Amino acid sequence: MARLPSAGASSGRRRRFSWLTALVWLAGGLVYLFLILPVFVIVLSAFSPEAYPQFPPAGFSLKWFSALLGSREWLDALWISVLLLIIVTPVTVVLGTLAAYAIARLDFRGRQALQSFMLSPLMIPQVVLGIGLLYVFTSTGLVGSLTGLAIGHVIVAFPYVIRSVGVSAANLDPRLEQASMSLGAGRVRTFFRITLPLLKPGIIAGAVFSAVTSFGEVSISLFVSAPSTVTIPVRIFNYIDQTFDPAVNAVSVIFILLAVIALMMIEKVIGLTKVM
Amino acid sequence: MKTRGSKWRKSGFHWLLISPSLLFLGLFLVVPFVLLAVLSFRDVDSLMNLLPTYSFAQYKEIFTSDIYLGTIGSTLWVALVTTAICIVLAYPAAYLLVRSPNRKLRTFFYILLVSPLLTSVVIRTFAWIVLLAQNGLVNEFLLKLHLIDQPLSLLWNMKAVIIAYVQVMLPFAVMPIATSLEDIRPNLRQASMSLGAGRIRTFARVTLPLTVPGMISGAAIVFSLAAGSYITPLLVGGRLQPLLPLAIYQQVMQISNLPLAAAMSFTLLILVAVVVGLLGLIMKRWEAKING
Numbered sequence: 340m341a342r343l344p345s346a347g348a349s350s351g352r353r354r355r356f357s358w359l360t361a362l363v364w365l366a367g368g369l370v371y372l373f374l375i376l377p378v379f380v381i382v383l384s385a386f387s388p389e390a391y392p393q394f395p396p397a398g399f400s401l402k403w404f405s406a407l408l409g410s411r412e413w414l415d416a417l418w419i420s421v422l423l424l425i426i427v428t429p430v431t432v433v434l435g436t437l438a439a440y441a442i443a444r445l446d447f448r449g450r451q452a453l454q455s456f457m458l459s460p461l462m463i464p465q466v467v468l469g470i471g472l473l474y475v476f477t478s479t480g481l482v483g484s485l486t487g488l489a490i491g492h493v494i495v496a497f498p499y500v501i502r503s504v505g506v507s508a509a510n511l512d513p514r515l516e517q518a519s520m521s522l523g524a525g526r527v528r529t530f531f532r533i534t535l536p537l538l539k540p541g542i543i544a545g546a547v548f549s550a551v552t553s554f555g556e557v558s559i560s561l562f563v564s565a566p567s568t569v570t571i572p573v574r575i576f577n578y579i580d581q582t583f584d585p586a587v588n589a590v591s592v593i594f595i596l597l598a599v600i601a602l603m604m605i606e607k608v609i610g611l612t613k614v615m
Numbered sequence: 616m617k618t619r620g621s622k623w624r625k626s627g628f629h630w631l632l633i634s635p636s637l638l639f640l641g642l643f644l645v646v647p648f649v650l651l652a653v654l655s656f657r658d659v660d661s662l663m664n665l666l667p668t669y670s671f672a673q674y675k676e677i678f679t680s681d682i683y684l685g686t687i688g689s690t691l692w693v694a695l696v697t698t699a700i701c702i703v704l705a706y707p708a709a710y711l712l713v714r715s716p717n718r719k720l721r722t723f724f725y726i727l728l729v730s731p732l733l734t735s736v737v738i739r740t741f742a743w744i745v746l747l748a749q750n751g752l753v754n755e756f757l758l759k760l761h762l763i764d765q766p767l768s769l770l771w772n773m774k775a776v777i778i779a780y781v782q783v784m785l786p787f788a789v790m791p792i793a794t795s796l797e798d799i800r801p802n803l804r805q806a807s808m809s810l811g812a813g814r815i816r817t818f819a820r821v822t823l824p825l826t827v828p829g830m831i832s833g834a835a836i837v838f839s840l841a842a843g844s845y846i847t848p849l850l851v852g853g854r855l856q857p858l859l860p861l862a863i864y865q866q867v868m869q870i871s872n873l874p875l876a877a878a879m880s881f882t883l884l885i886l887v888a889v890v891v892g893l894l895g896l897i898m899k900r901w902e903a904k905i906n907g
Contacts, residue, residue: 357814359814359815363707363710363711364711366707367707367708367710367711368711370704370705370707370708370785371708371711371724371727371728373704373782373785374708374727374728374731374782374785374786375727375730375731376742376746376782377731377738377739377742377743377746377782378730378731378734378742380742380745380746380752381738381741381742381745384745434635434636434639435636437632437633437635437636438632438633438635438636438637440629440632441629441630441632441633442633444629445626445629445630445633446626447626453633456640457636457640459644460644461836462835462836462839462840462887462891463839463843463884463887464839464842464843464844464860464880464883464884464887465843465844465845465860466843466844466845466860466863466864466880466883467651467843467863467880467883467884468644468647470651470863470867470873470876470877470880471647471648471650471651471880472643472647473867474647474650474651474654474873474877475643475646475647475650490643493639494640494643494644497636497640526628551733554735555733555734555735555736555737555738556735557735557736557737557846558736558844558845558846561846562867572735572736572737572738575735575737575738575741576737576846576850579737579740579741579744579850580849580850587741588745590738591734591738591741591742594734594735594738595730595734595738597733598730598733598734599726599730601733602726602729602730602733606722
């Protein structure tokens with residue numbers, strides 16, 4: 340049992356086979372399989388010619404994709420979703436970046452509490468956020484409007500930007516900014532020339548996460564959207580809840596594809612393992 | 616150089632940067648909660664119209680009704696079970712992530728871990744319907760293997776809700792555990808093993824205690840998500856499952872007794888806050904103990 344520890348954890352270390360290690364890897368592998376199983380199932384169903392997928396697949400077909408593209412309703416929903424994403428992402432990134440940077444630099448007693456407050460939409464039950472916004476929007480006439488939806492999405496996406504930019508800001512050496520200012524650059528100029536470029540990895544990760552969050556948001560959208568502002572996830576929800584439309588599989592594949600593209604973007608630009 | 620004035624000027628700039636966010640969250644997070652809190656004390660008539668009077672009637676209804684108390688109980692139970700399963704499953708997954716022998720494999724595990732987070736919760740839940748339905752893949756598979764004669768009814772019960780919850784929330788538990796595993800200096804384990812402790816003993820005495828904070832912060836996130844979601848239980852469990860978020864949704868969308876819904880929302884919010892607060896307290900104690 341007690342094997343001698345080899346010097347350093349370098350990859351060149353000779354690995355002796357151990358049942359314990361094998362068992363842990365098997366367990367871990369099964370967990371990852373469980374995680375990815377639903378994605379696998381959806382891809383399988385989307386390309387299946389039948390409404391109810393089979394394993395092994397009975398054939399290959401793109402008919403659910405063409406059904407999707409031929410449907411006015413799905414295209415309308417897609418338009419709303421894309422529009423929201425275009426509004427929500429920049430707003431969230433600007434608000435979140437400024438706030439996360441400021442929290443990292445501010446030094447006062449309530450700092451921790453302030454940060455928890457900014458991250459709180461992640462932990463607050465979404466059904467509660469949903470009816471809270473519904474109630475406020477009903478009295479201000481924002482219910483069912485694109486503005487109302489966008490506000491809801493910004494609130495849910497905000498913590499992701501705070502988190503990812505916060506990590507970048509914590510690693511930012513304040514001496515770099517001091518050097519810039521002692522060389523005569525003003526505070527604002529320093530912020531744009533020194534601070535922002537150094538925060539870039541966190542900002543990109545935050546932008547990807549808030550775009551993806553907005554695009555997939557359903558818990559709050561369900562409360563505050565109207566028939567004219569139905570997003571893709573809300574439409575999917577309605578279809579699953581009321582009827583069964585295999586085109587849902589095709590939409591889902593598009594979602595998964597977008598997620599993979601987003602991941603590859605993060606990996607290319609900063610390296611996945613660095614931002615989380 | 617550094618006078619009090621310059622310090623104030625410095626932090627003034629940072630307060631300026633944070634003020635738009637504070638304004639936004641104040642308007643659309645704090646104000647709705649305050650209004651919801653006020654609403655929860657309003658009375659309604661039998662047609663669910665708001666009356667101008669205030670009382671504890673809604674809270675009284677929740678805490679004297681066996682149905683609502685049962686709902687609260689099962690909400691807590693489901694969230695607790697989901698959290699426990701998530702933590703147990705997250706541990707080996709986090710271990711693989713941290714101990715991956717090369718970067719490629721590590722990135723691969725990361726993609727497996729993050730991709731569910733990036734697909735909408737409706738889609739992940741939908742996949743479980745496809746899997747667990749009467750004519751779904753699991754039943755079909757079992758029928759083909761002749762393990763069962765009749766399709767099992769796997770959907771529309773609490774078990775289906777928990778399975779879907781675990782899959783939806785597992786990444787939130789893996790991340791903090793992986794972070795705390797990574798923070799352990801390898802020489803601690805090596806020291807333990809070179810002193811003759813076996814791998815299992817080293818794990819139990821060194822690794823596990825040092826990752827407890829990671830497990831607790833994972834548990835806090837999973838618990839609050841599991842206690843507060845309504846999309847997943849609605850779709851795989853059905854409308855009638857006794858869960859507080861579902862009951863709130865029903866009140867708003869169908870019965871439209873808004874004050875009762877608001878009171879239930881605050882009950883849920885407080886339950887989650889108490890559990891998360893307790894977990895935070897345990898974490899503080901534990902860290903104090905470990906760091907001496």
